Amino acid sequence: MNTPPPSIAVFDTKPYDRVSLCAAAAAKQLTWTFHSFRLESATAAAAEGANTACIFVNDHADAAAIDRLVQAGVSHLALRCAGFNNVDLPAARAAGLRVTRVPSYSPHAVAEHTIALLLTLNRKIHKAFNRVRELNFSLSGLVGFDLHGKTAGIIGTGRTGALVAQALRGFGMEVMAYDPYPQAAWAETHGITYADMTTVFQRADVLSLHVPLTPETQHLVTDRTLALMKPGAILINVSRGALVDTTYLIQHLKSSHLGGVALDVYEEEEGVFFEDLSAEMLQDDELARLLTFPNVLITSHQAFLTREALAEIARVTVDNALRAAQGQPALEETELTG
Ligand code: NAI
Secondary structure (H helix, E strand, O other): OOOOOEEEEEEOOOOHHHHHHHHHHHOOEHHHHHHOOOOOOOOOOHOOOOEEEEEOOOOOHHHHHHHHHHOOOOOOOEEOOOOOOOOOOHHHHHHOEEEEOOOOHHHHHHHHHHHHHHHHHHHOHHHHHHHHOOOOOOOOOOOOOOOOOEEEEEEEEHHHHHHHHHHHHHOOEEEEEEEEOOOOOHHHHHHHEEOOHHHHHHHHEEEEEOOOOOOOOOOOOOOHHHHHHHOOOOOEEOOHHHHOOOHHHHHHHHHHOEEEEEOOOOOOOOEEEOOOOOOOOOOOOHHHHHHHHHOEEEEOOOOOOOOHHHHHHHHHHHHHHHHHHOOHHHHHHHEEOO
């Protein structure tokens, strides 16, 4: 008996998702339903008839949403991202819902965006671009600092943190790192030193976060740890917004303690990032405050957004959906268990 072709309900679809997923599925028997809204308990029923629901970083796969997905006939939840802090894994396991993710699609994309943020913020390229377009060729207020000879602190030396550390070594920076699972041989090869988290915060001129969001890492950057940082240091977060306590971040910016902050993620980004709100009233006062600082640079969760990363996300997601529909085990590294 032939297995029916997998049917996939995609939540929070953007035009580039549709293009890459359809390209990866070319010549494969798959049925797609693309929804622009996010998954939450109130929208889960839209997956009715699909065996796979495909979600991204700001969808909410909490226990109630999982319950409704299963009631709608969904047996597989395919995350088209690496982070899975938005999924209640124990609830999924209890409900018999298989969960997969794309653990690594392009750490290069994320690492390169981190470097782009650092160089833009430090050398004030975003300001220079706007000035020159208005025929303002003045250099006042555009002074940066040499990365060469300064110290970078890397929190988390997994796939992206390691690449960022190596790139910063290329600029001639000293690199200190903290990770509960240090990679000694890698560190030695690249001239990188591991230290405890407090020392890394204290010594860094540039501090970059590359850890998953877990109960342990939530608000890793808060009043106490921000106070450890050198006056004038730069903080970069491309990982997950809730690693940083925004209220204290604003305090340390207002007091001019921090030299600059570059964010690709934000604690309350859901419903804001990825959307065009240019004709609306921004309701988030902390985000509005962050946007007023001359030394804050924010991008809208785009570190992953390269052609290569989108193609790899789509390839692995389609593979996960096909395997699930055919009752085959998922590739071990993609499977998430509660
Ligand atoms: P990874 O899993 O390869 O590395 C994470 C590292 O963090 C591991 O070495 C782990 O030992 C370490 N770690 C765990 N807890 C820690 C702690 N308390 N303190 C210090 N280190 C700790 O993950 P990868 O690929 O490097 O990605 C990191 C995070 O970046 C992801 O979890 C995801 O949330 C985020 N991300 C953001 C993207 C974006 O577009 N802005 C795209 C992809 C990932």
